[in-house]
Amino acid sequence: MNAPHGVLAVTHGLALVGLRARTVRIECALAPGIPSLRLVGLPDAAVREAGDRVRTAFARSRLHWPRERIVVNLAPADLPKFGSGFDLAIAAAVLVATRQVPAAALDGAWLFGEVGLDGSVRAVPGVLPAAEGARRAGAARLVVGDPAAPEAALVDGPDVLPVRDLGELRSVLADEQRARRASPAPYVLPGNGPDLRDVRGQAVARRAVELAAAGGHHLLLAGPPGCGKTMLARRLHGLLPPLSLPAALEVASLASLAGERAAEDPLSLEPPLREPHHSVSAAGLIGGGSGIPRPGELSLAHHGLLLLDELLETPRWVLDALRQPLERGEVLITRARAAVRYPASVLLVAATNPCPCGYLGSPTRACTCRPDRIERYRARLSGPLLDRLDLQVELRPVERDQLAGPPDGEDTATVAARVADARELAARRWGEGVWNRDAPAEQLRSTCRPTALRALARAVEDLGLSARSFDRSLRVARTIADLDDAERVDTVHVEEAVAYRLADAVAV
Ligand SMILES: [Zn+2]
Known part of the structure; x- marks a missing residue:
């Protein structure tokens, strides 16, 4: 390859920045000197270790490692680069620089995967957003590890070439072996969850659940223990229409980044349902952690339902952390080098006892709370958050006769059909996927x-x-x-x- 400044090989990898993946140009040059590999261009520790991994994997795969100094530059330098997903592109660059494969073999090819010490090529979290990034960059082919291929192939873009190990990478690129084609993981429609027919009485709350599903309005269910708050909240999930394909890919991408989906998992069109406990950590709720920030519960509930039980037991900081995502539909994770945004457009359903003992307003048991405690308890909800819960319903315990009697309300399929029609009207008026809420x-x-x-x-x-x-x-x-x-x-x-x-x- 004829390149300036002694660059012998150029390959393309992908850096994950939030849910978007950006192309990283990987340049490899050989220079006389003590055999070594030096990585430049803001690599974090995991990327720096790529050099050791790739060199050991070359030896184990019986590939030639040059007796020269190798310099690998990851550009642009100002783009933060985390994780082990660059290994494969670095390995390919060394293969080209050492003329073990022709440079033309990498025309239009992007690479994403971790290389094991034994030479195997592994999946890394975020394959799906990486594949989407490769598509946007105009990649013709995307080379990934075997296990990641079905997930990468979900994106209708580059041809996905799976490779088991560096040996197969070399023979495919050298055209000695026919590349295998990956087939995408299958799609699955939402399954049947618990049905609304199981809920007795609670006509007002049932109506509120239907409105929440149809308009995306955040819902607060307040009532004593055992009145069916959680039961209703979970059934709201079954009323949400299946995800569109782009929405399903976004949801799967966030789960992929969080390491919560296996590459061979089918693409689910079911909206997510997340139920974080009120003892959740900040990183668990909002996202964070070292390396590529892991999306939190708020983002894992994107396009779906976030169910918060015992809202008033929830620490103040959690309630405060909810405000921005509810308003903007995204979370911002601030880092030393860069801020990362993850989408978090959720439907919030919060359940709470009406008072600390739970029995305020109950006809069967007396509330034992002092008025000032009730006041303090309710104050925790705070004006601004309560303001965003557009549907607020107080539930009463259901009469025993009603519980024992036959179902007295509509089933999920009937209500879901009405919800789908209403969502269709909203989509026609405001645009695809826009709720009345927005x-x-x-x-x-x-x-x-x-x-x-x-x-x-x-x-x-x-x-x-x-x-x-x-x-x-x-x-x-x-x-x-x-x-x-x-x-x-x-x-x-x-x-x-x-x-x-x-x-x-x-x-x-
Ligand atoms: Zn009470």
Whole structure:
């Protein structure tokens, strides 16, 4: 290869920055001197160790290692590079620089994978976003380790060439062996979860669950233990429509980065459901850790449901950490060298006892809490977070007769069909995948009757709600109207929407 500055070989690898992968140009040069390998271009410890891994793997694979000084440059230098995913591209660069394969063999090829000391090529977390990055960069081929191939092939882009070890990499690139083609992991549709029919009574809460699924409105279920809060919250998951293919790839990419999916796992079109415990760590909730930041629960629930039980037992910092993702649909993980953003557009369903003992308002047991304790307990929810929970429902325990009787409500399939129709109306109005929750305020108002807007303004004033809750309630009213198949939001829709804010008015 005829390249300037003594560069003998150029290959392409991928650096993960958040959910996006950027191309890293890997240049390899040989120079006279004591045999060694030097990596330049801001590599972290794992990347630096790549030199040792690749050299040992060459020996074990009976590949020639030059008796010269090797310099490998990873460019651009200002791009942080983490992890072991560059090994394969570095190995290929050395193969070209030492003329064990022709340079042309790597035309249009991107490489991503870790090399084991025995010469095997392994999968690394983030294969899916790496493959998406290779597609965006215009790669014709993507070389990955055998185990990573089905996941990489989910992306409709470059041809995925799986290699078991460095020996196979060399023979494929040298055209001595026909490259195998990877077939993508299969897709699976959501399975059947628990059904809404199992829930007895709780008509208001059932309705709120339907509205949450149809409009993406965050939901607060408050009530004594055993009234079915968690049962309802889990059934909300079954009402969410299957993910679109791009959304499913995004969800799988985040799980891949978190090391939570195996490469051969099928691509699931089921929206995620995450239920972090309230003792979750900051890194567990938001994301973090050394090397490539691991996405946290908030991002693993992207395009799906985040279920927080015992919201008021949850530490203050967790509640505060929820605000930004709920507002912006992403989390920001700040690092010494760079900030990483992960998407986190979630539907939050929070459940809580009405007071520390749990029995405030219960007809069967008396609450034993002092009023000031109840006040302190509720204050933990804080105005700004409560403000974002657009649907607030107080549940009462179900009568024993009702529990023993036959199912008294609709099943999941019936409600899910209505939800899907309402989501379709919202998608036509605001764009694919946009929920009423995120509807632009001005356009939203233009779909409402003036009488409805006046009625809402009056209600917001009477109840002493925040100015922000005007638009938030209007979005809920839009969802109610959509489920009604009504083109314009009417007074009756607004009245129902405001009824879900009563706890807000009482608690703050
Ligand atoms: Zn109590």
